[in-house]
Amino acid sequence: MTDISGDRPSTPTRRALLLAGAGAAFTAGCARTGASGSPAAATTGASATPGATTAAGAGITPGAMTLFKDPAYNFNGLLALGASGAGAAEVGEVLTAVNAINGAGVTAQAYVRTFRELGDRLLKAPPGAPADGQTRRFRALRAAQYYGQALFFVLGSDDPGSEEALYKAGRGAWDAFCDLCEPPPVKADVRYGTTPLPVWFFRPDTTNTPRPTVILTNGSDGQNVDMWTYGVPAALERGWNALVYDGPGQGQLLFVDRVVFTPTWEKVVTPLVDWLWARPDVDTDRIALTGLSMAGDLAPRAAAFESRISALVAMPGCVEPWLGFPPEIREILTPDRQRTNDIWNKEVVPELPPDAAAVMKKRFEPFSAAAMLEARQGRLFTDFYTPATRIRALSITDVVGRIKAPTLVLDYEGEQFYPGQPRRMYDALTSPKDYLRLTAAEGAQLHCSPMAPQLHCEVVFDWLQKTLTGG
Numbered sequence: 001m002t003d004i005s006g007d008r009p010s011t012p013t014r015r016a017l018l019l020a021g022a023g024a025a026f027t028a029g030c031a032r033t034g035a036s037g038s039p040a041a042a043t044t045g046a047s048a049t050p051g052a053t054t055a056a057g058a059g060i061t062p063g064a065m066t067l068f069k070d071p072a073y074n075f076n077g078l079l080a081l082g083a084s085g086a087g088a089a090e091v092g093e094v095l096t097a098v099n100a101i102n103g104a105g106v107t108a109q110a111y112v113r114t115f116r117e118l119g120d121r122l123l124k125a126p127p128g129a130p131a132d133g134q135t136r137r138f139r140a141l142r143a144a145q146y147y148g149q150a151l152f153f154v155l156g157s158d159d160p161g162s163e164e165a166l167y168k169a170g171r172g173a174w175d176a177f178c179d180l181c182e183p184p185p186v187k188a189d190v191r192y193g194t195t196p197l198p199v200w201f202f203r204p205d206t207t208n209t210p211r212p213t214v215i216l217t218n219g220s221d222g223q224n225v226d227m228w229t230y231g232v233p234a235a236l237e238r239g240w241n242a243l244v245y246d247g248p249g250q251g252q253l254l255f256v257d258r259v260v261f262t263p264t265w266e267k268v269v270t271p272l273v274d275w276l277w278a279r280p281d282v283d284t285d286r287i288a289l290t291g292l293s294m295a296g297d298l299a300p301r302a303a304a305f306e307s308r309i310s311a312l313v314a315m316p317g318c319v320e321p322w323l324g325f326p327p328e329i330r331e332i333l334t335p336d337r338q339r340t341n342d343i344w345n346k347e348v349v350p351e352l353p354p355d356a357a358a359v360m361k362k363r364f365e366p367f368s369a370a371a372m373l374e375a376r377q378g379r380l381f382t383d384f385y386t387p388a389t390r391i392r393a394l395s396i397t398d399v400v401g402r403i404k405a406p407t408l409v410l411d412y413e414g415e416q417f418y419p420g421q422p423r424r425m426y427d428a429l430t431s432p433k434d435y436l437r438l439t440a441a442e443g444a445q446l447h448c449s450p451m452a453p454q455l456h457c458e459v460v461f462d463w464l465q466k467t468l469t470g471g
Contacts, residue, residue: 060414060445067098068106071416072359073153078450080149083229085454087138088145093118097146108156108358111149116166119146123173137180141225144173148223155365155375156358163376167255174224190245190275192268195257199245199272200224203281204236212286212468213241215272218250219293219448220261220321220366230292230315230448234457238465241282245272247298249366258369263393269302273309286310286468289405290460293448296410296418297321297394300425304402311467313460315448316418317409317425319400322392324417325363333392337385344384352380367391400428408463410456411437414445434463 067077077098083089097114104110122143125131131139147170154163178185183206189196204211214235216227227244235242246252247268249261262268269289276282288311291299296314303312322330332348334340352360357380364381365372367390371381381387407429411422426435436459438444444452 060440065443065451067095068102070106073101073106073111075446075450076149076152078446079226079448080145082449082451082453083145083225086229086233088141088225088229090142093142093146108153109158111153112157112159112166113150115146115150116169119143119150119169119173122146123176133180137177140173140177140180141228144170144177144223144225147173148225151223152221152362153358155361156355160361160378161376163372164255167251170223170225171252185244188275191271192248195248195253195259197245197247197268197271198252199243199275201279202232202236202242202244204239204241208280210283211239211241211281212288212464213243213276213282214288214290214464215243215245215269215276217245217247217269217289217291217295217299219291219295220249221362222250222293224251226292229453231290231457231460234461238461240461240464243272243276254366254372258372260367260369260387261390261394263301263390265298265302266305269299269309270306273306277308284308288313288464288468290315293417294318294321294324294394296422296425297396300400300403300407301394301396303405303407304396304399307404309405311464312403312405312407313410313464314407314422314425315410315456315460316412316415317422318418319395319397319421319425319428321394321418322388323421325391330388332384333388340385340388341383345382349380364388397424397428400425401430403429403431406432406434406467408434408436408460408467410459411435412445412447412449413437413439415447417447436463 061074061078065078066074067081068074077094080089080094081091084091084094097118100114101110104114120143122139126135126139147166151163151166151170154160154166178187178200181202183203185203186201188199188201190199191197214231216231218224218227224244224246232242232244247265248254248259253259273287276287277284287309289299289303289309290313291297292315296316297318297320299312300314300317303309318324332340332343334343349357361371361375361380364387365375367387368381368383370383371387374381409422409426409429415422422435422437426433438449438452438456438459442452442455444455449456
């Protein structure tokens with residue numbers, strides 16, 4: 001952390017650097033991209049080596065992979081497109097929406113309006129004969145995806161106050177999908193302080209056969225539908241159970257209950273494991289935990305303290321989420337709350353263009369209910385110190401060595417949020433461990449392989465099968 005002196009004025013150079021960081025480096029774009037084109041290969045032990053990273057412009061999303069010139073919109077569009085393999089999107093629907101947004105001019109308003117209207121349309125009857133249960137089921141799943149796409153950018157639109165309603169629309173679509181599954185997942189509220197955790201427990205059937213079970217942990221801005229894409233079908237097809245949940249800072253707990261992220265994620269996972277242990281259809285010797293995106297920090301933190309986790313997958317490995325923010329943002333934080341907030345409000349906020357301000361609102365809302373409520377009123381938060389301190393507190397560098405469960409650490413060519421951190425986690429682990437880097441040669445580049453979630457699931461569940469079932 002850099003201590004910025006309060007007795008010298010901000011310079012244009014510093015402002016320019018700061019704005020460049022806020023406007024580009026953490027909007028899911030190509031702040032850093034990988035250069036290596038070698039195929040992914042699982043490696044074990046000290047011989048595992050990550051590929052090099054280079055600056056933006058290395059062609060990490062060439063040709064048809066560039067849906068939007070803006071990297072933030074492009075990354076989210078690729079996530080929607082990739083979800084089509086799990087039935088959580090339709091290629092034609094996504095590309096038609098992309099064309100409409102590009103035609104209107106790429107803005108948050110155009111993006112939100114286009115995907116929200118697509119979600120609304122899918123919840124209505126399709127053309128032709130009356131929809132049967134299977135049709136209504138997957139239309140609801142796709143609607144959940146498209147509402148999630150709109151939700152991501154709503155704070156930058158002309159109606160930021162619709163954020164909670166838009167979340168509830170996506171949650172309603174998700175629940176409608178779940179109710180039409182066969183068998184439907186068990187819905188429950190699991191004890192967590194004064195605010196219970198909503199869970200959806202998917203099973204291959206309704207027998208009480210004890211089965212391996214995976215707890216799927218979302219990241220800082222994902223929705224339940226993303227856990228379908230990144231794990232539920234893969235688990236069910238292999239005869240596993242899958243638990244999806246909203247933790248603090250996620251889904252219902254964030255947008256409705258206003259409960260923000262906690263650095264002690266074991267206090268979230270332990271009640272989930274308790275709940276699973278009480279079920280006869282769970283093999284309690286084979287409970288795995290995965291963490292997608294920033295949950296590549298949260299899940300390892302939980303596994304360091306929850307001994308009943310039998311296998312862990314970090315997707316990607318992350319030990320310091322604060323480093324996912326550009327240095328120009330991180331240097332605002334000083335040991336003194338008042339000085340920090342003075343720098344933010346007097347030197348930074350007046351210079352922030354609207355697009356950079358929208359990024360800040362989105363990235364900080366899971367760590368401050370006050371920041372979220374201000375953003376919904378069209379205002380930028382005034383307290384930088386509190387959410388920034390909470391993000392920095394997510395560091396797990398001092399507990400990775402406590403993890404005992406076999407661990408798979410994923411990395412991605414072009415990893416734009418946590419470059420270098422997967423290898424840091426892998427090197428710090430003392431448990432049985434594997435490192436795997438997914439690459440552009442497989443179409444699996446960028447954070448969480450947005451274009452290749454099927455390949456992603458194959459890698460993860462092949463490893464889980466081998467680790468927990470021996471085959």
